[in-house]
Amino acid sequence: MLRTVEASIPAFAPRDTNSPGHATRYRNPPGLLSVATAVPPYKITQSDAAAAMHHIFSDIFSRSEKMAGVFASTGIRQRYAARPLDWYLAPQGWPERAAVYVKEGSRLFIDVAAKALAKANCTAQEVDVIVFVSSSGIAVPSLDAVVHARMGFRPDIQRVPVFGLGCAGGATGLAVAARLATAQPGATVLMVTVELNTLSFRLDRPDKASLISSALFGDGAAACVLRSGERGLAVIDGAGEHLWPDTLGIMGWSIDPVGFGVLLVPDVPAFAAANLRPAVERILARIGLAVGDIARFVCHPGGTKVVAAIERSFGLEQGALEHERGVLADFGNMSAPTVLFILERVIAQGLPARAALVSMGPGFTASCVSLTQAA
Secondary structure, rough: OOOOOEOOOOOOOEHHHHHHOOOOOOOEEEEEEEEEEOOOOOEEHHHHHHHHHHHHHHHHHHHHHHHHOOOOOOOOEEEEEOHHHHHOOOOOOHHHHHHHHHHHHHHHHHHHHHHHHHHHOOHHHOOOEEEEEOOOOOOOOHHHHHHHHHHOOOOOOOEEEEOOHHHHHHHHHHHHHHHHHOOOOOOOEEEEEEEEEEHOOOOOOOHHHHHHHHHEEEEEEEEEEEEEEEEEEEEEEEEEEEEOOOOOOOEEEEEEOOEEEEOOOOHHHHHHHHHHHHHHHHHHHHHHOHHHEEEEEEOOOHHHHHHHHHHHHOOOOOOOOOHHHHHHHOOEEOOOOOOOOHHHHHHHHHOOEEEEEEEEEOOOEEEEEEEEOOO
């Protein structure tokens, strides 16, 4: 039995204390004014990726029937990458990977941030706070500073770069942005997440975790604009996290002179099926809600097995998370941005009265954000 530690995201503004546990439910909840997404220019079909991997690591795939079918079992048709496929099939070191992260990551930041601001009818000069979330590269200064002049942000803008959240970064980043918007009434908060996961592909690491990740991960970016006192597309009225101790090895990076290396255990779907719902129930209880109050869970898909595990965990009909499967098929697992790609589709279809973003990531952590329909 796993021990649990619960970590709420505190609100700086006064909180509603009528719900159990003095929940993180915002008295002055911010409106989500826009959601935007972007991908890099190079499309890699799953069939091309599979052919390349089977050629390079032919001995590994020939020895394992399970590994031989890993690309076909992901439910992914295509992904987008910062560089064409051939670039990844040549030896690349840390300097080369870091250079691509800064160059292509900056381009994606500008692209997706400009889209989000335009959708919100805002200019870069109006942005008061930037929350930048990324775990797939390191740049100091962070990319929000690298693009500052090109974006046209003000010199007094508040910068909040966040590293290490992995796949949970989309939901947790949105929660951080909401907390800051709540704390500063009237402030415009821009949240941007950029992930170039393909840069972690390693020719020198033919282990199972690396090969599975080569079948799953793609690159992408997402951005949101928030402001308290406005309704927008939806209202973010609460958020929380749940951390399982002694689970550091489930997911993450190892770091060496060549670059990042994937740490990923194979039983994430089983872990999600057994542990996700109780964690989300605890988070929702602190907001004064129950699972039955949520009309639509918007979940980071991880992979098709994780999606199926989430459906079982929450008692959903098989296939209920259709947008999760659709985004996975069209873009792969982009880590943090993925759940916001799904949210964009859910909003386009029509957001229900209440929805909840749910993601899991390194820690091992579950993150949940409650959204209500804008009246």
